[in-house]
Amino acid sequence: MGPTAHLVDLQGRSPVGYTSRVTTHEDTPGGAAGDEADAPMSRRRAPRPPSFVHVTQLSHLIAEARSYSQGVARADLVDSLSMGRNAVDRRLRTAVEMGLLVPAGRGMSTGGRAPEMWRFNPDAATMLALAVSYRQSTAALMSIGGEVLERVTWEAGLIDDPAAVVTTAIDHLTALRGSRPDLPAPWGLGASLPTPVDFRDGSIVPPVAGAGSGPSWTGYPARTRLAEALQMSVWVDDEVNMMALAAASRVGAPKDLLYVRVSLGLGMGIVSSGQVHRGAGAASGEIAHIQMSGAGGAACRCGRRGCLETVVSGGAMEDAATTPQVLKTSSYLREVMSEKDTIRDIDVFRGVAQGDRVCVRIATEAADRLAVVLAVVTTTYNPGEVVLGGDVTASGQLFGQVVSQALRRRVLPSTSERLRIRMGHPDDALIGACRLAADRLLSPHVMHVWLAQGSPVGVAELVTHRRQDA
Ligand SMILES: [Zn+2]
Numbered sequence: 001m002g003p004t005a006h007l008v009d010l011q012g013r014s015p016v017g018y019t020s021r022v023t024t025h026e027d028t029p030g031g032a033a034g035d036e037a038d039a040p041m042s043r044r045r046a047p048r049p050p051s052f053v054h055v056t057q058l059s060h061l062i063a064e065a066r067s068y069s070q071g072v073a074r075a076d077l078v079d080s081l082s083m084g085r086n087a088v089d090r091r092l093r094t095a096v097e098m099g100l101l102v103p104a105g106r107g108m109s110t111g112g113r114a115p116e117m118w119r120f121n122p123d124a125a126t127m128l129a130l131a132v133s134y135r136q137s138t139a140a141l142m143s144i145g146g147e148v149l150e151r152v153t154w155e156a157g158l159i160d161d162p163a164a165v166v167t168t169a170i171d172h173l174t175a176l177r178g179s180r181p182d183l184p185a186p187w188g189l190g191a192s193l194p195t196p197v198d199f200r201d202g203s204i205v206p207p208v209a210g211a212g213s214g215p216s217w218t219g220y221p222a223r224t225r226l227a228e229a230l231q232m233s234v235w236v237d238d239e240v241n242m243m244a245l246a247a248a249s250r251v252g253a254p255k256d257l258l259y260v261r262v263s264l265g266l267g268m269g270i271v272s273s274g275q276v277h278r279g280a281g282a283a284s285g286e287i288a289h290i291q292m293s294g295a296g297g298a299a300c301r302c303g304r305r306g307c308l309e310t311v312v313s314g315g316a317m318e319d320a321a322t323t324p325q326v327l328k329t330s331s332y333l334r335e336v337m338s339e340k341d342t343i344r345d346i347d348v349f350r351g352v353a354q355g356d357r358v359c360v361r362i363a364t365e366a367a368d369r370l371a372v373v374l375a376v377v378t379t380t381y382n383p384g385e386v387v388l389g390g391d392v393t394a395s396g397q398l399f400g401q402v403v404s405q406a407l408r409r410r411v412l413p414s415t416s417e418r419l420r421i422r423m424g425h426p427d428d429a430l431i432g433a434c435r436l437a438a439d440r441l442l443s444p445h446v447m448h449v450w451l452a453q454g455s456p457v458g459v460a461e462l463v464t465h466r467r468q469d470a
Helices: 003-011 052-066 074-081 085-097 162-177 222-230 239-248 314-321 324-329 331-340 345-353 357-381 390-395 398-410 428-441 444-453 460-464
Strands: 101-106 116-120 126-132 137-143 148-154 186-193 233-238 257-262 266-272 275-277 385-389 420-423
Touching: 052 074, 052 085, 052 116, 052 444, 074 085, 074 116, 085 101, 085 116, 126 162, 126 239, 126 428, 137 162, 137 428, 148 162, 162 186, 162 222, 186 222, 186 239, 186 428, 222 233, 222 460, 233 239, 233 428, 239 257, 239 266, 239 275, 239 385, 239 428, 257 357, 257 390, 266 357, 314 324, 314 345, 314 357, 314 390, 324 331, 324 357, 331 345, 331 357, 345 357, 345 390, 345 398, 357 398, 385 390, 385 398, 390 398, 398 420, 428 444, 444 460
Parallel strands: 126 186, 186 233, 257 385, 385 420
Antiparallel strands: 101 116, 126 137, 137 148, 257 266, 266 275
């Protein structure tokens, strides 16, 4: 039985997008599969491709170990992975040789000798991450564990010409890649965009019918451009999905959660049973354009009137903060206006953090209205957590408290009693982008492509792969 047959047996589908380099290797059926691949890859003269069984077990073992922050004992891995002791030992040895797992001391004794523990090594590799936002972008060099090591932020984003933004991003990412010669070379890039992305191939799909008059990112081959210029594998996704993934990757995070991004635009990411839920057409969580009866009929960027985004978004708050009457009543906003000649949503959120009464009123009204929609969504979905992120994180805790109170007034205790509402981290888009790319590189299908080389760095097939969901 060849490895492709194994793959179909295990996964019920064929590999998509990657040209399998396994053409000659035969697996040994009956449990001994992949043993020859246990020798350290780097020391081999002519690397023989590992079997798909080996890679799948290794991938699952690393992912399982990663889910324990304090480390995991071999016996727990045997139980949770339904793998034999010998197989777990061998995969554990490979993962340790690769530096991905490291000893984590000894666990609790259950009578005999306390077991050896193993944990994921957040410094085993580095990753590149790119978070394009509406007006700003950030490129970062990160540890595979999600820590930002170096970063560059510049003024250009989704409202600007995609070719110019991506070209600048490539320059910054190239510089970041060489900025820390003391660390392992980055394995790949995760890139987030605040617009719907077809996750199958990373293509950018229209955000909303008739949206905006600015330069169009729709159809721009951002993923191919980045991959070819950087010669590494690239995964692109909607910013809210990346943010939701960051929230879901936190220690102790519930398996079901919602991430609501309140930046210039409004968006929602959904995590269900620990997985990002993308929906049938890259449009899951598009709550911004729900028509609100009390929205006053303001024109929306989608071409319609009275959408939720016209009353709850950074853009709506900017409009509210720049009226002459409002400026008259807030010395804080007047100061910002005279300094910058404009007021950005982040300024309003900072005003909330500083206790400016006018900014607090604007944000409170928005939070109240957001709660109306969240009451419906949380009652339907029953998440364990709603995370409020994006620019709104600059406002401190108040926005979350208002949403929480308004929401709890509107739903049954059965919905709210196990619901936590918290503010997100300003780096959630970067953290999620890094996590997505790392998870994909360590998934069985992708790991199978590079494992024989010891690392994904410089593996040509990863640069040219068409599918990013395989
Ligand atoms: Zn709209």
